Structures are given as structure tokens and as C-alpha cells.
Amino acid sequence: MMHKxxxxxxxxxxxxxxxxxxxxxxxxxxxxxxxxxxTLLIPFGSIDELVDLGFxxxxxxxPQGTAHFLEHMLFENQAKNVTREFALLxxxxxxxxxFNRTGVYFSTTNGLEKxxxxxxxxxxxxxxxxxxxxxxRAIIEKEIDMYQDDIEQQLYYDLMRSLYFEHEIANxxxxxxxxxxxxxSKSLEAAFKTFYRPEMMVLTLTGDIDPQAIxxxxxxxxxxxxxxxxxxxxILHKEEPECVKSDSVTKFVDVAxxxxxVGVKLQPRSDLTPWEQQLLELKWFLLLDNLFGKQSANFxxxxxxxxxxxxFEVSQTIESSxxxxxxxxxxxxxQALSDYLLRSLQDLSGATLDLQDFYRQRKKMIGxxxxxxxxxxxxxxxxxxxxxxxxxxxxLIKAVDxxxxxxxxxxxxxxxxxxxxxxxxxxKQK
Amino acid sequence: xxxxxKKIGNVPVQYLITDKFKSLIVSIKFIDHFRMxxxxxxxxxxxxxxxxxxxxPTRMAIDKELASLYGTDxxxxxxxxxxxxxxxxxxxxxxxxxxxxxxxILDRAFSVLSDIIFRPKLIKGSFRxxxxxxxxxxxxxxxxxxxxxxxxxxxxxxKNYMFADEMFRFSARGELDTLDxxxxxxxNDEYLSMITHDRCEIHVIGDFSEKAMDRLxxxxxxxxxxxxxxxxxxHETRFVNMVRKQHQQSDMTQTRLYIGFRNNxxxxxxxxxxxxxxxxxxxxxxxxxLFQKIREVDQLSYDVSSTYVANKxxxxxxxxxxxxxxNAAEVAVFEVLExxxxxxxxxxxxxxxxxxxxxxxxxxxxxxxxxLQRAFFHQALYQSEYSLEESLAKSKAVTIADVRQVASxxxxxxxxxxxxxxxxxxx
Numbered sequence: 079m080m081h082k083x084x085x086x087x088x089x090x091x092x093x094x095x096x097x098x099x100x101x102x103x104x105x106x107x108x109x110x111x112x113x114x115x116x117t118l119l120i121p122f123g124s125i126d127e128l129v130d131l132g133f134x135x136x137x138x139x140x141p142q143g144t145a146h147f148l149e150h151m152l153f154e155n156q157a158k159n160v161t162r163e164f165a166l167l168x169x170x171x172x173x174x175x176x177f178n179r180t181g182v183y184f185s186t187t188n189g190l191e192k193x194x195x196x197x198x199x200x201x202x203x204x205x206x207x208x209x210x211x212x213x214x215r216a217i218i219e220k221e222i223d224m225y226q227d228d229i230e231q232q233l234y235y236d237l238m239r240s241l242y243f244e245h246e247i248a249n250x251x252x253x254x255x256x257x258x259x260x261x262x263s264k265s266l267e268a269a270f271k272t273f274y275r276p277e278m279m280v281l282t283l284t285g286d287i288d289p290q291a292i293x294x295x296x297x298x299x300x301x302x303x304x305x306x307x308x309x310x311x312x313i314l315h316k317e318e319p320e321c322v323k324s325d326s327v328t329k330f331v332d333v334a335x336x337x338x339x340v341g342v343k344l345q346p347r348s349d350l351t352p353w354e355q356q357l358l359e360l361k362w363f364l365l366l367d368n369l370f371g372k373q374s375a376n377f378x379x380x381x382x383x384x385x386x387x388x389x390f391e392v393s394q395t396i397e398s399s400x401x402x403x404x405x406x407x408x409x410x411x412x413q414a415l416s417d418y419l420l421r422s423l424q425d426l427s428g429a430t431l432d433l434q435d436f437y438r439q440r441k442k443m444i445g446x447x448x449x450x451x452x453x454x455x456x457x458x459x460x461x462x463x464x465x466x467x468x469x470x471x472x473x474l475i476k477a478v479d480x481x482x483x484x485x486x487x488x489x490x491x492x493x494x495x496x497x498x499x500x501x502x503x504x505x506k507q508k
Numbered sequence: 509x510x511x512x513x514k515k516i517g518n519v520p521v522q523y524l525i526t527d528k529f530k531s532l533i534v535s536i537k538f539i540d541h542f543r544m545x546x547x548x549x550x551x552x553x554x555x556x557x558x559x560x561x562x563x564x565p566t567r568m569a570i571d572k573e574l575a576s577l578y579g580t581d582x583x584x585x586x587x588x589x590x591x592x593x594x595x596x597x598x599x600x601x602x603x604x605x606x607x608x609x610x611x612x613i614l615d616r617a618f619s620v621l622s623d624i625i626f627r628p629k630l631i632k633g634s635f636r637x638x639x640x641x642x643x644x645x646x647x648x649x650x651x652x653x654x655x656x657x658x659x660x661x662x663x664x665x666x667k668n669y670m671f672a673d674e675m676f677r678f679s680a681r682g683e684l685d686t687l688d689x690x691x692x693x694x695x696n697d698e699y700l701s702m703i704t705h706d707r708c709e710i711h712v713i714g715d716f717s718e719k720a721m722d723r724l725x726x727x728x729x730x731x732x733x734x735x736x737x738x739x740x741x742x743h744e745t746r747f748v749n750m751v752r753k754q755h756q757q758s759d760m761t762q763t764r765l766y767i768g769f770r771n772n773x774x775x776x777x778x779x780x781x782x783x784x785x786x787x788x789x790x791x792x793x794x795x796x797x798l799f800q801k802i803r804e805v806d807q808l809s810y811d812v813s814s815t816y817v818a819n820k821x822x823x824x825x826x827x828x829x830x831x832x833x834x835n836a837a838e839v840a841v842f843e844v845l846e847x848x849x850x851x852x853x854x855x856x857x858x859x860x861x862x863x864x865x866x867x868x869x870x871x872x873x874x875x876x877x878x879x880l881q882r883a884f885f886h887q888a889l890y891q892s893e894y895s896l897e898e899s900l901a902k903s904k905a906v907t908i909a910d911v912r913q914v915a916s917x918x919x920x921x922x923x924x925x926x927x928x929x930x931x932x933x934x935x
Contacts, residue, residue, distance in 0.1 A: 087610070089606060165860055166856075185871075217807070223762050387645070444579075452875075
């Protein structure tokens with residue numbers, strides 16, 4: 079049975095359905111839009127290295143970068159040039175890997191049916207022969223080289239390596255040249271069998287779509303009829319201490335302005351349901367907005383002292399196995415900014431929150447969510463993000479209105495005064 | 509979608525009425541000639557204006573007010589289009605009917621926008637020096653940030669090189685080298701000039717009642733009458749009698765390669781559509797010849813693409829390559845171009861490029877800001893309503909012979925390499 083729900087006052091219609099194979103499908107109806115977007119999500123990301131396959135004795139260790147390597151391999155097919163086949167159907171296909179998932183996506187202004195068939199054909203026919211694996215390895219090495227020149231990404235990984243001793247979030251999503259050498263046909267095939275299973279996947283679709291026709295078509299796909307007897311894989315993580323690995327790192331690099339990234343390591347809450355966890359992340363967003371956002375006294379102070387500019391950014395990541403806050407800025411006063419942020423974070427117990435600001439920020443959060451639905455791509459990405467966690471984004475948006483200042487005051491005390499790392503990239507003397 | 513074009517008071521107004529979107533965008537534009545001596549004034553002025561009005565004297569006060577209007581966004585920036593400098597103030601507001609309890613926010617949002625543009629906080633006729641200095645610092649740091657983005661920074665160096673004697677080399681976001689010289693008096697003068705002398709027009713897209721919008725514009729957004737001719741295409745060019753090549757040293761893992769061609773085919777040219785189709789076949793898709801040869805077959809690069817700048821009549825090729833491979837990659841680009849001038853072009857490739865063009869065009873009508881930008885530019889260039897069907901028909905009529913023809917009009921102008929110099933080649 080397909081489940082249809084019209085969410086008011088936003089007037090957005092969503093269809094939800096679980097196929098016989100267990101794959102979940104979520105369709106956001108956008109009548110009148112030309113673009114149709116599809117994302118297939120596989121819960122295999124870069125932090126999923128240590129995997130318990132169901133028997134305590136069968137613990138597999140996938141080398142760094144396996145999920146990303148596998149993402150590249152999806153397009154390797156002996157019989158056809160997959161991206162060209164998509165292009166011939168008027169669809170452009172691509173894929174990405176994040177810390178917690180692999181996404182294969184395409185968009186088209188024609189029908190979704192044929193490219194969807196092709197997508198599942200492609201998955202049924204993935205080719206792991208040695209020559210293809212070697213070819214992709216060479217391409218990924220070039221990709222890694224390209225990211226070497228991405229200063230902000232390097233800074234981010236330096237911060238992760240300062241915050242964490244063991245957790246895989248500190249590893250580069252693409253892996254390293256050394257770890258790539260450890261990945262071969264066999265390990266890729268094993269990873270594919272472990273994670274690319276219909277009952278673990280979610281498909282999100284957004285656009286002017288006939289939901290029933292799509293579901294009927296999906297039920298016929300060979301790949302989605304595969305049955306698996308083995309249990310679901312369990313991701314393991316090594317024990318991670320509460321403290322940070324290093325308080326501060328300073329590097330001298332080729333930049334025009336100095337860069338500062340400050341990380342606060344929070345204790346992950348593996349006891350929460352996915353819904354509670356996502357709501358908690360929104361609360362953190364509102365808390366940080368209140369304390370350090372553009373309307374805050376801190377922001378005004380930092381601006382006045384010329385510590386920050388428009389690049390200043392605060393973000394939060396709240397996951398079941400790790401959680402942290404990140405402050406980033408380009409600055410001409412890296413030490414003064416680091417000191418300021420460190421001091422304000424350590425003095426938070428006395429800091430007050432502004433109630434009027436909070437009400438405004440809550441309104442802004444709601445408005446910003448609604449605006450996302452004006453873009454097919456952004457709306458589909460938002461759905462993907464939450465649906466893999468089985469969280470209903472519309473219910474979450476409704477729940478924003480119920481967040482109160484007290485909720486923020488409670489989590490404010492979770493900010494540790496010690497587990498803080500600072501990474502500075504200073505201008506190299508020429 | 510219904511289009512209306514009219515004058516309200518002195519100001520030409522274009523309405524694009526559609527219930528497709530949840531937000532409404534109002535764009536008020538001030539247009540002058542793009543001149544070397546006013547680039548920085550016009551780049552900074554929108555930032556100074558959005559930094560505080562008489563009623564909301566600081567950026568923070570404005571931010572607070574806009575947040576309470578459900579995250580209404582007001583931004584201002586300068587664009588260079590043809591020989592025009594266009595300062596746009598764009599406001600995006602969520603349609604009240606999609607908000608909890610249907611609050612009334614549109615009128616208030618208009619009044620904030622109006623205050624930002626027409627009622628700035630002045631002291632004895634001048635912007636505040638502290639605000640001016642702050643915005644100047646922020647712009648300066650923003651522009652110098654580009655250095656970290658190796659692709660953009662390299663692109664800017666390439667533009668400086670290829671267009672050394674043309675206005676195209678300047679960025680409407682501001683010029684870092686001369687920003688320090690900018691004075692408060694220049695900003696004051698530019699503001700006066702903008703609100704008294706610039707051509708002003710307004711474009712609105714969203715779900716609204718025409719009468720209500722007429723009233724809001726009449727009440728909040730009035731500007732004096734001003735009319736003068738603007739050329740919306742960039743006609744500056746050079747006769748290429750010698751190909752130029754330069755290598756700028758930088759210690760990067762990857763080397764960036766930039767190649768510039770000219771053929772002076774611009775938006776209004778009869779070969780405009782063939783040029784669009786050619787560009788997609790040449791380098792602007794993952795099925796393109798450049799991508800297939802240089803990334804997939806020769807494995808010289810992770811990314812390679814081409815871009816056609818119709819406003820200027822130029823085409824660029826960009827690639828990221830291993831140091832030392834720049835010459836091989838450059839030769840490969842020329843080979844691909846030669847093969848398109850004289851070699852075999854399959855009809856399947858042509859159809860692919862046309863369908864890719866159609867897809868991009870159709871889905872640009874899914875974005876309110878893109879519709880607005882297209883409608884504005886079309887109105888400026890042709891004084892008429894843009895027709896999607898007409899564009900599609902013209903692109904579908906492109907033949908293989910047309911593609912060959914535009915390929916042979918391309919003249920190599922400059923090659924620019926940004927990255928490490930191979931030591932053994934220096935000897």
C-alpha cells in the first residue's frame with residue numbers, strides 16, 4: 079500500500095512505499111516542474127570500515143576509501159558505457175560518498191522510468207575485473223591529488239585528526255594512496271554484497287511524477303528481487319576517548335589570509351532514536367546561532383575587533399558514533415580569534431541566551447526550510463538526507479516550532495571546556 | 509506563467525506571475541556604464557547600503573528584522589553585463605500562505621528593502637566612516653580569499669593575461685589592487701549618482717496579485733526617470749596575430765591549464781545556437797569529446813571542460829592535470845578541436861548535445877532566480893518576452909554542418925598554465 083500525505087501549510091505532497099524487497103521509496107510530488115531528480119542511497123560511507131557481518135567471529139576490515147572506490151566501480155560495465163546510456167535517455171548520472179552513505183543520483187526532464195531501469199540494471203551488472211579496478215584506482219589517485227590543493231578540506235581533516243584518536247571520521251573519504259593499494263576486486267565485491275542490498279537502500283524521487291507507475295516499474299527490477307539470507311551488517315567503531323588528541327596544531331602554508339578552525343568534541347549519544355538525534359542537531363544549530371550567529375553579541379565583538387569577516391561559519395554534526403562543533407574563519411588575527419573563541423567556549427556556563435533572538439531564529443529556520451522546496455535538487459537532497467535515517471523531514475520542520483529556549487539551555491551545558499582543538503593555517507613567509 | 513510589462517511611476521516593471529514557487533523574488537536594478545574608475549565604488553556600495561539604514565542602523569539590526577520575517581533575504585551586488593554595470597538588490601520572501609498562521613510579512617519586507625536603498629543612515633550627507641571602513645575591510649578580505657581557491661585564482665590570472673587590454677578582465681565583485689585607494693567621498697558620490705542618474709528597473713517573480721504589487725512598488729520603490737542607451741553585449745576584442753602563452757609558478761599538487769579562443773559569436777549572432785551545441789559536444793558534458801579523450805582515454809586529467817561565454821564571444825577550456833603533462837594536454841585539446849572541424853561527427857552525438865541543451869533550458873524554468881535573470885536580460889537585449897519554445901526550435905535546427913562551421917571560426921588566443929614548473933624543462 080502506498081502512503082500519501084499532504085503536508086500543510088507548506089502544501090507539499092509525499093508518497094511513501096516499501097517494495098517487496100524491503101527497499102523504501104519516497105516520492106515528493108512537484109507538479110509543473112520540468113526537472114525530475116532521483117537519488118538512490120546506500121548506507122555505506124567512509125566511516126564504515128569495521129563491519130560485523132553477523133557472527134562475532136566474522137569481522138571485516140575494509141581499507142580506508144572502500145566506499146568511495148566502490149562508488150566509482152558502479153559505472154564499470156563490460157557491455158555498455160553506462161553514463162552514455164543515461165545521457166542518451168536525457169539523464170545525467172553521478173554519485174557521491176560521504177562519511178555515512180553513498181548516493182547515486184540522476185536528473186532528467188524526460189521520464190524517470192527508463193533511467194531508473196538502467197540504474198538497477200547497472201547495479202545488477204557491476205564489473206569488478208582487475209583491469210577496471212586498476213583503471214579506477216588511477217582516476218581516484220588523481221582525485222586525491224586534486225583535493226591536496228583544496229586548503230579548506232586539508233584544514234578540516236587536520237582538525238578531525240586533532241579531535242579524534244581512533245574514529246574513522248578523521249580519515250579522508252577517498253582514502254590514501256597506501257589504502258587504495260589494499261583495495262582489490264575481492265574486497266570491493268565483498269563490500270558490494272554487504273551493503274548494496276535492497277532492504278538497506280532508500281530511493282528518493284522529486285518532480286512531476288506518477289508514483290504508482292514508478293512503484294510498479296520498480297517491483298519488476300531484477301536487482302530489487304534479490305533476497306539475502308545473511309543478517310544486516312553491524313558497524314563497529316574503536317573506543318574513542320573523551321579528550322582530544324591534540325589541543326592545537328599550527329601549519330605554515332601558501333594562503334593569502336590565515337585560517338582558523340576550532341573544533342569542540344561532544345559526547346555522541348548512541349542512546350537516542352534517529353528522530354531525537356536529528357531534532358537534537360537542530361537544537362544545536364539554534365543554540366550556536368544564538369551564541370555566535372550574526373545577531374549575537376559574540377559576532378558583534380569579533381567583527382568590531384576585526385577578528386572575523388564574512389567567511390565566519392559555525393556548524394554542528396551530531397551522529398550516533400561521533401559529534402562535534404566546528405568554528406571556521408579566515409582572519410588576519412588568528413591567535414586573537416583562537417583565544418577569543420576558546421575563552422567564550424570555556425565561559426559558556428555563565429552566558430545567557432536571548433529569548434527574542436531565539437524566536438526570530440526559529441522563524442528563520444522555518445522559512446529557510448520552506449525555501450528549499452523551490453528547488454528540485456535541494457528538496458531531493460533534503461529528503462535523501464533524512465529518509466536514509468528514516469526521519470520524516472516534514473514532521474521535523476513542524477517540530478521546530480515546538481523547540482523552546484529551555485531545550486537550548488539544557489544542551490548548552492554539554493559543551494565541554496576541555497575537549498577543544500584549534501588548527502591554524504598561517505601564511506608562509508615569502 | 510503570466511508576464512506583464514509596464515511602468516509604475518518612472519520605473520519599468522516586469523511581472524512574472526506563477527504559483528509554482530513558495531517564495532517571491534523582487535529584484536530592483538540600477539544600471540550604469542561599466543567603467544574602470546567606478547568598479548570598486550559600485551562593488552562596495554551595495555555592501556555599505558545593506559550594512560544599515562536610518563531605521564535599522566546596523567547590519568545586525570537588519571539581520572534581526574529579516575530573520576523575524578521568516579528568513580527574508582536581501583542581498584546587493586554588482587554585475588557586469590556587456591558594457592553595463594548592474595547593481596541589483598534582490599529580495600526573497602516566503603509567500604505568506606505557506607507559513608504557519610499566515611503572518612503578514614510582505615509589506616514589512618518591502619519597507620526594509622526601501623529603507624536600505626533610499627533611506628540610508630547618513631551623517632551630514634555622508635555614510636558613516638566606521639561602516640565604510642568595515643565594509644572595505646570585509647570586501648578586501650573576501651577578494652583576497654580567492655587565492656585559496658586555486659581554480660578561481662588561476663582563472664582570474666588567466667583573464668588578466670588574455671584580456672590585458674579589455675574591460676572583461678575586471679571583476680564586478682571588486683578589484684583588490686586598487687581597493688585601498690577607495691575613499692568615502694567616492695562612495696557618497698556614487699550613491700548620489702546611482703539614485704539620481706542610473707537607469708532603474710524592477711522585476712518580480714512569484715504568486716502575487718498584480719494590484720497589490722503595483723501598490724507596494726508605488727509606495728516603496730520609486731526612482732527618478734532616467735534613460736540612456738546601454739550595449740548589453742561585450743564587443744571589445746582583439747585581432748590575434750600572435751598566440752600567447754604563459755606559465756605562472758605556484759607550488760600546487762595539480763597544475764591548472766586554461767586555454768582561451770575567440771570567435772566573436774555573441775547572443776544575437778545567427779550562429780549563437782550552433783555555438784551552444786558545439787560547446788556541449790566539445791567540452792561541456794561528461795559525453796563531450798574533451799572529457800572522453802583527455803580524462804577517459806589519455807587519462808591526463810581528472811577534470812576537463814569547456815565554457816562558452818556568449819556575452820563576449822569567447823570560449824575557454826579548463827583542465828586540472830599532473831605537473832609536466834601540460835603540453836600533452838594542450839596538444840590533445842587542439843587535436844580534439846581539429847577533429848571537430850574536419851573529422852567525423854556522429855548524429856547521435858549531435859542529438860545528445862541538443863537534448864542536453866534542452867534539458868538545461870527547461871530546468872532553468874524551475875528556478876525563480878534563473879527565470880528572473882533570463883527575463884531581465886532578454887527584455888534588455890530585445891525589449892520583448894522570452895520564449896522557451898523559440899529557443900528550443902532554434903537549437904533543434906542546428907546541423908552537423910553548423911557545428912563544423914562554428915568550430916572552424918575559433919581562433920586560439922592564449923594558453924595559461926598555473927602550477928609547478930617541471931625542473932628538468934627549465935634547463
